[in-house]
Amino acid sequence: MTAAPDHAPTMTRLSAADRLAKAAPFLLVPVLILAGFLAIGTTSSWLTLTVSGLAMGMMIFVMASGLTLVFGLMDVINFGHGAFVSLGAFVGISVLLALPGWTAEPSLALNLAAVLLAIACAMVLTGLSGWAFERVIVRPVYGAHLKQILVTVGGLIVIEQLIHVIWGPDEIFLNRPETLQGAVTFAGAALEKYRILAVVFGLAIFLAMRLILRRTKIGLIVRAGVQNGQMVESLGYRLRLVFIGVFVAGSALAGLGGVMWGLYQEVITAGMGERMMILVFIVVIIGGLGSVEGAFIGALLVGLMQNYIAFLEPKLALISNIGLMTAILMWRPQGMMPVVKAK
C-alpha cells in the first residue's frame, strides 16, 4: 500500500474586489439612501421619504417573496399572483369593516388585534385559494412556460372578476384603525405611524423567513430544491409536497401584502393586485429569479427610488423603476443575486 499522495490545497482569501462584488447588492441600499440625502438636502423631508420608501419596499417584498420562491423551486412563473393580493385585501378589509367597535376605539391593543385578525383571515383564505389555484390551474401545465403564463393570466382575470361579483364593482374606501392614524414627529420629520408599523412588520417577516430558510430542515430542503431539484428528489424527499407548501405560503404572503397595501392606500380595488404585480415583477427580476435576499434588496431599492424621485422630479417617478431595472440588468444581466442552478 502506498501512502496517499501529498495534497496541500492553498486556501487563499478572496481578493478584495471579489468580496466587494459579493457584497455590492447589500451596499446598494445604504448608498441609495445616502444619495437621496445628498440630493434632497433637508433632513426632515429625507427622513419622511426614507421611512415611506422603506415601508413601501417592505410591502412589495412581502408580495414578491412567494413568487420568487415558487419560481426558483419549480420553474413555475405565476402571473396570477396579483389576484391573491387583491383577494387578501378584500377579505382583510371586509373583516376590518365588520369590526367597527374594535377599530374606532382609541386603544392600541384592540386596534392591533383587529388588524391581526384581518390579516389572519386574509392569509387563511388566500392560502386556501392558492392551494386550489395550484391544483386546478397550475398543475396541468408543468414544464411549459408558455402555457403557464397564459393559464395563470386567465386565472388572474377570473379571480378579479369573481371579486367584482362578490364585492361589487366599486372601489372600497376605509379608514385605518384609530391609533394607527396620524404621525409622530421625530427630529423635525413627520413619520406616519402606519408606515413605521409596516417597516417593523415587513422586517419581522423577512427575518422570520430567513430563519426558516437557513435554520430549519424544511428550509434546507427548499433551498436545496431551488438549487437542484432532481438531487433532492433522488434523496427521497417529495419535492411536489414541498412545492405545494411553498405555493400556499406564497399566496398567503401575497394576501398579507394585500391587506398591508390596502391599509396603506386606504382604498382597495379589484385591479390593485394587477398593478402591484408590475412592481413585483421588477423587484423579482432585479433581485434575481429565485432569490429571497435579492427580492428583499430589490424591493427596498424600488420603494426608496420611487419615493425619492417622486419628491425630486414627479414626472420621472413613473419611469424611475424601469430605469432602475435597466441599470441593474446592464450591471448583472441575471439580476443582483442569481440563484446558481446545478443543471
Next chain:
Amino acid sequence: MLTAILSGDTPRSRILTVLLLAVLVCLAAAPFLFPGVRALETAATICIFIVLVASYDLLLGYTGIVSFAHTMFFGLGAYGVALASTHLGRSWGALLVGTASGAVAAAVLALLIGLFSLRVRAIFFAMITLAVASAVAVLVSQLFEITGGEDGLTYQIPRALTPAFRFGELFGVNLNGRIINYYLVFAASLVLFLLLLRIVNSPFGRVLQAIRENDFRAEAIGYRVVWYRTAATCLSAAVAALAGSLYAIWLRYVGPDTTLSFEIMLDILLMVVIGGMGTMYGAVLGAVIFVLAQNYLQSLMGVAAGAAEGLPVLPLLLDPNRWLMWLGILFILSVYFFPTGIVGRLRSGR
C-alpha cells in the same frame, strides 16, 4: 399561382378553406353585403385585428415568446398617425410620415427591450414587457400636453377618406369616403397578412419554429437564437404598429382605452389561443369570432341575466359587465384542451 400567394401554406382542411373563403368574401364585399354603419365598423375592426393578432402569433405561436407589450406597439403606430396629422395638418403626407415613424419607433423600442431581456432568458421578456407597457400607458395619459391624456386625440384625415366625400351610388349603396377608407384598411390588412404568411414560411420562419421547439438545439446547429428572437420581436412590433396606424386612420381618434389598455392585450391573447397558436389562419378565425362575440355576446348575456332573475347568484354571474370572466374561463379551458385552437382541430380532423 394561388399557392405562391399563400407562400405554400395552404389551409389543408376542407372546412377551414370554406371558412377562410367565407371570411375573405364577406370582408371584401362588406360595404355592399352588410349595409349600415355598425356592420362596416365591425368589418374594419376585424381586418385590423386580423393583422394585429397575426403579428402577435409570429411571436407567441411561431417563436414561443410571450409579450405583453403588443398593445404598446399598436398604440405607437396609432399615436404616430394622430400626432403627425395634428401637427402636419390634413394631408396624405402626414398619414405616411406618421405611419412610417410609428413603425420605426416600435421596431427600435422592441430592439431595445429584446436586447435587454431576450439575451438572458425568454421568460424575462414576458415580465419586462408587462412593466414597460404599463409604464408607457401611464406616461401617455400623464403627458396630456402631447398626447391628449385620457381624452386622446381627434384629428382630420384627407377628405377623400371621410363620409363627407360622396361620389355616386352602386348596388343601392351610397358610395362615400368611408367606403374608400374601408378598402384602404382592407387592402393594407390583406397585404400585411400575406407578408406575415410569407415570413413564417420562409427559412427565417423555419428557424423561429426550431427555436420554439428547442432553443438549445437550434443554437447548437449554429443559429444565433438571440438574434432570431430579437428580429422576430422587431418584425412583429413593426407590423403591430402598422395595424395601429390603420386603426387610427379608420377611427380618426386615438386614446389610451382604444389602443393601449391591458384589456386589448387580453383580447389579443384570447384571439390567438382560440384561433390556434402557430398558424396564421388561426389569427383570422380567432379575430373574426372574437370581434363578433364582443359585439353581440354582451347583449346575449344581458338577456340571459334577465331570464335568470330571481335565482340566487346566477344574475350576478351573467351580468354583461362580467363577460371578461367567462372569456377568462374559456381562455383557460382552451389552453388546456385545445392548445392548437380551432385551426389545429380542423387540420387534424381531416
